[in-house]
Amino acid sequence: MNKRKNNGYKTQKKRHQSNKSYGKNRSALATESNKLHGKQSKTSNRRGNKKKVTVEVVCAGLSHEGKGIVQWEGRQLEVEHLLPGEKAEIAVSTSGRVVHAQLKRIITPAKDRVKPMCSYYYACGGCQLQHMNEQAQKRFKQETIQKLMRPFGKPELILTMDHPYDYRNKSHTTFGLNRERQIIGGLYAQNSHQLISMDRCLIHDPKADEIWNTMKDMMKSFKMQPYNEDTGRGFLRHVLVKVGKVSGEIMVVLVVASPIFKGKNHFVKALRKAHPEITTILMNVNNRNTSMVLGNQEKVLFGKGTITDTLCGMKFDISAKSFYQINPVQTEKLYARAIGMAQLTGKETVIDAYCGIGTIGLIASQKAGKVIGVELNKDAVRDAIHNSKRNGVKNARFYQGDAGEFMVKMAAHGEKADVVIMDPPRSGSDEAFLSSVVKLKPKRVVYVSCNPVTQARDMKYLVQNGYEVKRIQPVDMFPQTLHVESVAEIVLKK
Ligand code: SAH
Numbered sequence: 169m170n171k172r173k174n175n176g177y178k179t180q181k182k183r184h185q186s187n188k189s190y191g192k193n194r195s196a197l198a199t200e201s202n203k204l205h206g207k208q209s210k211t212s213n214r215r216g217n218k219k220k221v222t223v224e225v226v227c228a229g230l231s232h233e234g235k236g237i238v239q240w241e242g243r244q245l246e247v248e249h250l251l252p253g254e255k256a257e258i259a260v261s262t263s264g265r266v267v268h269a270q271l272k273r274i275i276t277p278a279k280d281r282v283k284p285m286c287s288y289y290y291a292c293g294g295c296q297l298q299h300m301n302e303q304a305q306k307r308f309k310q311e312t313i314q315k316l317m318r319p320f321g322k323p324e325l326i327l328t329m330d331h332p333y334d335y336r337n338k339s340h341t342t343f344g345l346n347r348e349r350q351i352i353g354g355l356y357a358q359n360s361h362q363l364i365s366m367d368r369c370l371i372h373d374p375k376a377d378e379i380w381n382t383m384k385d386m387m388k389s390f391k392m393q394p395y396n397e398d399t400g401r402g403f404l405r406h407v408l409v410k411v412g413k414v415s416g417e418i419m420v421v422l423v424v425a426s427p428i429f430k431g432k433n434h435f436v437k438a439l440r441k442a443h444p445e446i447t448t449i450l451m452n453v454n455n456r457n458t459s460m461v462l463g464n465q466e467k468v469l470f471g472k473g474t475i476t477d478t479l480c481g482m483k484f485d486i487s488a489k490s491f492y493q494i495n496p497v498q499t500e501k502l503y504a505r506a507i508g509m510a511q512l513t514g515k516e517t518v519i520d521a522y523c524g525i526g527t528i529g530l531i532a533s534q535k536a537g538k539v540i541g542v543e544l545n546k547d548a549v550r551d552a553i554h555n556s557k558r559n560g561v562k563n564a565r566f567y568q569g570d571a572g573e574f575m576v577k578m579a580a581h582g583e584k585a586d587v588v589i590m591d592p593p594r595s596g597s598d599e600a601f602l603s604s605v606v607k608l609k610p611k612r613v614v615y616v617s618c619n620p621v622t623q624a625r626d627m628k629y630l631v632q633n634g635y636e637v638k639r640i641q642p643v644d645m646f647p648q649t650l651h652v653e654s655v656a657e658i659v660l661k662k
Contacts, residue, residue, distance in 0.1 A: 221259070222257055225247075282300065282301045336494050351388060354367075361397060419488065451469050480504070484527060492524065511587075514536065517538050520539055522544075529564055543569075571592070575605065588614070602626060602630060612660070613630060613635065620654045637658050
């Protein structure tokens with residue numbers, strides 16, 4: 169699934185997947201496991217330097233990716249879908265130095281194990297933790313953050329979600345043909361371009377799934393062919409649906425391989441008739457051989473081309489390509505913590521770095537002297553400027569550019585900032601940015617991150633250069649998946 173902070177909404181790159189073989193069998197693992205009792209079975213076959221053995225193991229803990237850790241011949245292996253304390257049979261294949269372990273059969277299941285709610289769970293891979301109950305997911309995320317943040321202190325308790333499903337306000341679905349050449353729709357299996365045919369993803373907004381299922385049926389009557397990545401033939405590549413959870417507004421983006429869309433008006437009319445709740449429809453042309461979902465050309469086919477949503481009492485217009493947090497319920501909790509950590513009194517100059525459509529900066533502007541936002545994506549900056557006008561904000565300015573370069577210029581011009589709020593993509597920030605923060609010497613840095621690994625790396629730099637981490641708040645923005653968001657309050661040492 170996820171993630172995120174990538175305005176082209178990249179799909180998975182790697183073409184081949186190693187663990188498809190136990191697809192169906194895997195879904196039966198949790199239930200069957202009770203019946204099975206452990207005889208030590210060991211088989212092996214050798215071909216060249218390739219070896220495959222079946223061994224019995226006991227899981228010692230979880231890796232930061234939520235995989236079970238086991239020991240085998242003095243090596244530590246990670247096994248998908250295995251839980252701590254579980255005794256299981258695994259297949260270990262060795263090819264040269266590469267060792268791959270795969271769960272075959274659970275002998276003694278853990279108390280934390282549950283039957284995944286989603287019937288596509290084991291085949292899809294977009295969620296990684298559905299075989300754990302909610303408490304175990306919470307514990308896993310808390311411990312992951314705790315381990316990563318050990319040098320900086322103990323994080324607060326993770327903020328979880330009451331209903332950890334249906335939360336994604338953005339989804340993209342792909343269409344293809346099955347062996348019988350019937351149109352199927354669904355998601356790519358994790359790390360592959362293998363399309364999993366499905367009708368529902370339990371973390372998507374249910375409305376979004378209804379819409380693309382309707383489209384799948386419409387494709388047949390409109391003789392619209394799904395795009396084939398290998399041959400370059402066909403028309404419809406993906407459909408992107410964005411839902412304003414508060415406003416109820418819905419955007420549908422048809423990502424197509426060619427700008428020539430025969431029967432366009434009829435298609436739009438039929439889709440609107442089936443789903444009058446759709447408020448805007450766009451066509452995005454992606455004619456490149458790429459794993460990015462969206463191409464550059466965009467045309468509004470119906471409505472205003474954006475949707476509006478309300479976050480922390482402010483209204484935001486969102487366009488197709490701009491980044492917007494995918495779980496608005498948890499985003500409100502995250503932003504409340506982040507802005508609280510900024511300790512604004514109404515006088516401060518605040519930098520909102522990696523600002524997207526300006527959400528954090530505009531919400532903070534009510535309590536700040538002035539806000540300066542910087543963001544790389546042009547569409548997002550345009551949305552941010554528009555959103556500041558829409559909300560009558562007079563003390564915020566937004567700039568397009570690389571946040572690091574922007575900060576270097578600010579530092580070179582001797583500008584002042586009291587608070588820097590930063591929310592970089594998964595790759596984290598860079599030295600240009602961080603070294604300029606150190607030069608600008610804001611009293612506080614609030615670091616919002618969807619990847620605590622790079623957050624810890626960047627915080628280490630700040631700590632080595634005069635800052636101290638006061639508080640770390642994990643937030644579960646992506647239930648059922650291994651991802652976890654974290655916000656840290658970092659202050660300049662006196
Ligand atoms: N703070 C926003 C957006 C966070 S996502 C929110 O909460 O919604 C991270 C954002 O960083 C994305 O909008 C992405 O386009 C932007 N980005 C990525 N690399 C960047 C860079 N080098 N400089 C500035 N912005 C960048």
